[in-house]
Amino acid sequence: MSELIDGMLLVFNLQTMLVIVVAALFGVFVGAIPGLSATMAVALLVPVTFYMEPTAAIAAIITTAAMAIFAGDIPGAYLNIPGTPASAAYVSDASALGRMGRVRECLGTNLICSVIGGLAGTLVLIMVAPSLAEFALNFSSFEYFWLAVLGLSSAVFIAPGSPVKGFLSLMVGLLLATVGLDMVTGSPRFTFDVPDLMGGINFIPVMIGCFALNEVMKLYASRESASAAAKGDSAERHPQTGTVFGKVPGNLRKHWRNVTRGSVLGTLIGALPGAGADIAAWISYAVSKKRSKTPEAYGKGHLEGIVDASSANNAGICGAWVPALVFGIPGDSITAIVIGVLYMKGMNPGPTIFIDNAEMAYGLFTAFFVANLILIPIGYLAIRSAHIFAVTPAKVLMPIILAFCIVGAFAINNSLTDVWIMLACGVAAYLLASSDFPIAPAILGLVLGNILENNFMTSMIKSNGNLLAFFERPISAGLGALVALIVLFPLFTKAWLKYRKRPALQSAPQGGR
Amino acid sequence: MKNDDRNGRPFLLRPFRALLLSALFTSPLALADYPERPIQLIVPWAAGGGSDAAARGIATALEKELGTTVNVVNRPGGGGVVGHTAMASARPDGYTLGFITGELNMLHWQGLTKISREDFTPLAMTNYDYPGVQIAADAPYNDVQSLLAAIKEKPKGTFSASGTGLGGIWHVAFAGLLLDQDIPPDQVRWIPSQGAAPAMVELAAGNLEIVPSSVPEARSMIDAGKAKGLAVVSPERNPAFPNIPTIKETIGSDYSLGEWRGVAGPKGMDPAVVEKLGKALEAAYKSDTYQDFMKKQGFGVEWRNPTEFKTFLAENDEYMGGIIEKIGLKK
Numbered sequence: 001m002s003e004l005i006d007g008m009l010l011v012f013n014l015q016t017m018l019v020i021v022v023a024a025l026f027g028v029f030v031g032a033i034p035g036l037s038a039t040m041a042v043a044l045l046v047p048v049t050f051y052m053e054p055t056a057a058i059a060a061i062i063t064t065a066a067m068a069i070f071a072g073d074i075p076g077a078y079l080n081i082p083g084t085p086a087s088a089a090y091v092s093d094a095s096a097l098g099r100m101g102r103v104r105e106c107l108g109t110n111l112i113c114s115v116i117g118g119l120a121g122t123l124v125l126i127m128v129a130p131s132l133a134e135f136a137l138n139f140s141s142f143e144y145f146w147l148a149v150l151g152l153s154s155a156v157f158i159a160p161g162s163p164v165k166g167f168l169s170l171m172v173g174l175l176l177a178t179v180g181l182d183m184v185t186g187s188p189r190f191t192f193d194v195p196d197l198m199g200g201i202n203f204i205p206v207m208i209g210c211f212a213l214n215e216v217m218k219l220y221a222s223r224e225s226a227s228a229a230a231k232g233d234s235a236e237r238h239p240q241t242g243t244v245f246g247k248v249p250g251n252l253r254k255h256w257r258n259v260t261r262g263s264v265l266g267t268l269i270g271a272l273p274g275a276g277a278d279i280a281a282w283i284s285y286a287v288s289k290k291r292s293k294t295p296e297a298y299g300k301g302h303l304e305g306i307v308d309a310s311s312a313n314n315a316g317i318c319g320a321w322v323p324a325l326v327f328g329i330p331g332d333s334i335t336a337i338v339i340g341v342l343y344m345k346g347m348n349p350g351p352t353i354f355i356d357n358a359e360m361a362y363g364l365f366t367a368f369f370v371a372n373l374i375l376i377p378i379g380y381l382a383i384r385s386a387h388i389f390a391v392t393p394a395k396v397l398m399p400i401i402l403a404f405c406i407v408g409a410f411a412i413n414n415s416l417t418d419v420w421i422m423l424a425c426g427v428a429a430y431l432l433a434s435s436d437f438p439i440a441p442a443i444l445g446l447v448l449g450n451i452l453e454n455n456f457m458t459s460m461i462k463s464n465g466n467l468l469a470f471f472e473r474p475i476s477a478g479l480g481a482l483v484a485l486i487v488l489f490p491l492f493t494k495a496w497l498k499y500r501k502r503p504a505l506q507s508a509p510q511g512g513r
Numbered sequence: 514m515k516n517d518d519r520n521g522r523p524f525l526l527r528p529f530r531a532l533l534l535s536a537l538f539t540s541p542l543a544l545a546d547y548p549e550r551p552i553q554l555i556v557p558w559a560a561g562g563g564s565d566a567a568a569r570g571i572a573t574a575l576e577k578e579l580g581t582t583v584n585v586v587n588r589p590g591g592g593g594v595v596g597h598t599a600m601a602s603a604r605p606d607g608y609t610l611g612f613i614t615g616e617l618n619m620l621h622w623q624g625l626t627k628i629s630r631e632d633f634t635p636l637a638m639t640n641y642d643y644p645g646v647q648i649a650a651d652a653p654y655n656d657v658q659s660l661l662a663a664i665k666e667k668p669k670g671t672f673s674a675s676g677t678g679l680g681g682i683w684h685v686a687f688a689g690l691l692l693d694q695d696i697p698p699d700q701v702r703w704i705p706s707q708g709a710a711p712a713m714v715e716l717a718a719g720n721l722e723i724v725p726s727s728v729p730e731a732r733s734m735i736d737a738g739k740a741k742g743l744a745v746v747s748p749e750r751n752p753a754f755p756n757i758p759t760i761k762e763t764i765g766s767d768y769s770l771g772e773w774r775g776v777a778g779p780k781g782m783d784p785a786v787v788e789k790l791g792k793a794l795e796a797a798y799k800s801d802t803y804q805d806f807m808k809k810q811g812f813g814v815e816w817r818n819p820t821e822f823k824t825f826l827a828e829n830d831e832y833m834g835g836i837i838e839k840i841g842l843k844k
Contacts, residue, residue: 043560047585050573137739140718181591184705186623186679186842188591195598195626199590273714327717328733329710337560343810344566350736414586415595454707461704462673462720 007362010055011370019052020370023060024378027067031074032382034081034212034401035408037204038068038277039333046337054345054360059367061341065334066371069277069313070114070379077103077110078389081212081401085447086277086313088207088440089158089285089305096301103390104383108244109251109303110310111379113259117311118372120263121270121318125325126365130351133326136271141455141462142470146479147272148452151279153486154286155441155448158298165437172432173445176201177453184457196417203446205409205422210439212405213426216398221430244383251303258288258307266312270319275451276332280316282444285309318368325349325364547607547786551582554776555603555611557596559589562708563730563812567640567774568612570806574797592616592678594626601632605779607786610636615682615772618830622837623680624844630826634782637794638775638817638825640807643747644686645728645757647740649716657744657763660723665696674723675704675712676730680842683709685833686770687725688840690746690760693768698840716740727772728754729811747771753811770836773815773829775822791819 010016023045030041041064049057072084073094080095082088097106124132139147156166179190180200191197252259262284269280288308289298298305320331321338328349330336342349347360354361389397409422429439463469471477554572558564565587572583588596593616600611613633621629646657654660664672676683688698701723706712709726716724717739724731724740728751734740742757747769750759760766776794778787797803798816807814817825837843 043587046560047569050569137714137717140715140720181594181625181678183678183707186592186625186705188625195591195594198592198594198625202590273711327713327737327739329714336562340560340562340566344806346809348736349733351738352736413590413595414588454705458704458706461702464670 003358004362006359007364008366010053010359010363011059011366016053016056016059016367017370019056019060020063020367020374021378023063024067024371024374027064028071028378028382030064031068031071031083032386033404033408034075034079034083035208035404035406037084037408037412038065038072038086039337040204040408040412041065041068042334042337046341049341050344054347055363055367057341057345058338058347058364059371061334061338062367063371063374065317066114066118066314066375067378069317070111070310070375071382073107073110073114073310074382074386075389077106078386079215079397079401081215082207085203085207085443086281086316087310088211088278088443089281090309091211091440092299093302093306096299097303097306100301102301104244105247105251106303106306107383107386108246108248110306111375111383112245112248112252113262113307113311114314114379115372115375116259117263117266117313117315118318118375119369120311121267121315122365122368122372124267124271125318125321125368129322129354130326132268132271133323133351136273136323137327138475139272140473140476141459142473142476143479144272144275144451145455145459145470146476146483147275148448148455149483150479150486151283151444151448152452153483154283155444157486158282158286158289158440161436161438166441169432169437169439170441170445173442173447174449174452176206176442176446177449183450183454184461194417196415199413200450201421201446202412202418203443204412205418206425206446207443208405208409209422209425209427210429210443212401213422214429214433214439216402216405217426217430218433219394219398221434244380251307255304255307258304259311261287261291262308262311263315265308266315267319269312270316270331271322273323273329273331276320276334277313277316278332278447280319281309281313284312314372325353326351547789548579548581550608551584552579552607553609554583554585555596555600555609556585556587557589557593557600557612557614557616558587560587563642563727563810564612564614564774566810567807567812570803570810571612571639571776571794571797573806574800574803575793577800577802578793578796592620592625592681594620594628597628598626600777601628601779603779605634605781605783607778607782607790610776610778610790612774613777614774615829615833618826618833619680619682619685619837622834622844623842630830632780633777634780634787634819635822635826636776636778636787636790636819637798638773638815638822639794639798639803640774641771641813641815642727642729642774643745643751643769643771643813644683644690644725645731645745645751645754646687646690646743647713647716647724647726647728647731647735648722648743649719650739650741652722652741654743657758657760660743661694661696661764664691664700665694669697669700670702672700672723673702673704673721674725675706675715675721676709676724676726678705678707679703680837681705682772683725683727685836685840686746686772687723689770689836690725690766690768692836692839693766694764713740728757732811747813751811751813753808770832771813773825775817777822787819 030036069086072087076082076087076091077094077098082091155170181188181198265284266280269275285305288305289295320335323329323331324335409418471480556565556568569585572585576583588599603609620626684703691698709730712724713734715721744760745757746760
């Protein structure tokens with residue numbers, strides 16, 4: 001018991017609390033600015049944590065990550081530009097709500113869902129981390145391959161509009177993912193002797209280009225909005241109504257199943273090494289759409305998918321700590337950085353971390369709770385002050401966004417090539433979007449392309465080219481069957497409907513029940 | 514122009530570089546004042562990894578010695594190609610330094626870059642990590658002798674190992690160990706991975722037999738009882754893991770090959786700046802800040818001054834080239 005109190009004292013002191021508040025503000029800022037991502041926020045934080053107490057350092061990282069993932073929703077709702085990749089899954093819903101004048105309601109619900117997701121992830125981390133991590137270790141390249149396939153099929157599925165165009169867009173993403181040094185043979189592909197391309201195309205500059213730059217170009221390309229921008233009456237685009245939290249209880253009551261499902265799914269996906277908050281958000285959005293009674297409303301300003309996915313991405317952030325703490329295996333790009341910091345602070349990850357270092361572990365758990373709870377006041381302030389996006393004339397706002405796009409694309413790897421990639425992708429995305437191609441599948445294709453290919457290739461090497469190996473392990477076989485079901489399900493239903501057509505007509509009165 | 518094609522933007526940079534070069538020759542460098550502004554240290558690996566930690570350790574100590582800020586800048590990607598290229602093409606004014614790693618002497622043999630040790634001014638070697646031989650905790654081998662004997666006897670491909678991509682440091686180091694024991698390197702199948710951490714996961718999942726990474730990289734899994742360390746491929750035991758014997762003790766081999774890391778600048782640095790940095794780096798290396806930091810992490814420390822580092826690089830380069838050729842990865 002005294003360890004619990006000692007652990008709490010590590011967090012509830014002036015210095016640590018101050019660090020948490022500053023980290024939260026930093027997280028809001030980075031997350032809310034299109035082009036700057038959560039991973040980048042944590043990477044920027046690493047040198048600063050060198051000078052901090054261990055608990056303060058970890059608390060700073062937790063808070064920044066949680067805050068940035070939430071804050072990524074803000075520009076999504078106001079400007080149709082997701083602030084972080086984890087918000088990209090539901091950006092079209094959020095921005096549609098924004099156009100309807102429900103931007104505060106949407107963000108308020110987002111915020112509370114994020115907090116619930118984060119707390120759920122934290123509870124899982126505290127209670128079942130060792131056994132969950134043990135389970136996650138059963139996932140090898142075979143299982144990750146199926147998981148990537150599942151993610152890719154969800155991309156086509158959730159894309160609004162024509163599935164064929166969604167599929168083509170996905171292929172563009174997969175093509176971009178082949179650029180760089182092939183992990184298996186070590187030979188460079190599509191690098192054109194540019195050394196920076198050897199590392200492949202980083203998806204963050206691509207995302208910035210596809211969403212942010214695309215949006216900037218759209219504004220100036222259409223004559224109407226360009227003249228509107230010139231007049232500076234952008235406030236009309238976002239009529240401000242409602243309070244931040246006013247409608248939240250009602251929405252939560254209506255969608256409590258989605259909150260639960262998103263939190264559970266997010267934590268589980270986050271806990272798998274190699275699949276982070278981004279993929280958690282995509283998959284839960286797809287699941288939500290599949291299970292919804294009104295899938296046709298998705299992508300047009302429907303709150304349901306947002307509830308699922310925004311619970312999932314914050315739960316995923318916490319879930320990623322499970323393998324990181326128990327086995328020193330990163331669950332996502334943020335915990336990859338965290339593990340280095342943990343070692344540096346003498347908190348060596350391992351199943352005994354909760355026993356050997358009980359005081360520190362309790363401090364860490366307390367930090368998780370505080371970080372997620374502080375989301376509420378600071379997130380509230382952020383939503384209120386996000387009004388600035390609405391009142392700033394577009395002709396002022398858009399050039400600033402463009403500047404941040406360039407900074408963000410450069411800063412992720414300190415590479416000028418990434419800026420060019422960002423610009424090229426922005427132009428390409430603009431052309432694709434103006435022919436009604438959805439952009440999101442391309443991003444997911446780029447994110448999952450490497451996971452898919454590397455895991456397929458290593459599995460093939462391991463099994464000496466035997467394709468049946470993908471069905472030999474129990475979890476792998478289960479995931480494979482699920483994929484097969486998803487792909488074949490529409491065919492079955494079609495065949496079934498055809499078969500049932502005549503009997504169905506005869507028994508019409510019963511069928512109408 | 515060898516320098517231009519590796520930059521990939523020849524048209525843009527050619528006039529610039531000439532301009533910079535002429536500026537260098539005409540303006541007298543105020544050496545007495547060096548350093549008068551912050552120094553940038555490029556790390557060719559991502560933030561949070563082992564190389565990043567080792568670089569930040571020396572950067573913090575160097576900051577104290579020079580009294581100026583040393584900014585660590587990560588330039589990951591392409592198995593080290595991206596970062597090493599950025600360092601080599603920087604201005605040799607002493608304000609952009611790089612944290613070069615063993616891959617510098619490996620990538621060019623595999624035809625992945627034209628950058629080699631000759632494009633750098635070596636300043637100080639600060640760290641050397643030796644590989645270990647890690648296997649799953651429930652594997653039937655309890656010492657490295659029986660493992661190597663089994664590798665030799667059983668049919669080709671019975672054993673799989675992983676820890677880096679194809680031709681990465683732990684692949685080459687492990688293949689070198691097999692060659693040293695007169696075992697053809699292709700007896701063990703190499704499964705490429707994106708680093709030691711995913712390989713340790715596969716080891717625990719029972720999909721491969723050996724992870725020849727450095728011991729600190731395997732530490733959490735060893736502590737978790739998922740893996741065991743059979744030996745370290747180094748002249749002496751790792752003080753952080755005193756229970757793991759060396760291969761000298763177990764199989765009497767003098768073979769050792771690991772990942773070295775150190776500070777270097779671009780080719781053509783002013784000798785006076787080199788001398789000043791060499792001294793500052795030596796003091797930084799010897800400082801308690803650095804030594805404690807490295808000890809805590811379980812990283813190996815080894816010192817070489819600018820001249821020694823240069824000689825070492827040349828020898829290491831030849832040696833690496835030999836092994837890479839023998840395992841059939843030379844291009």
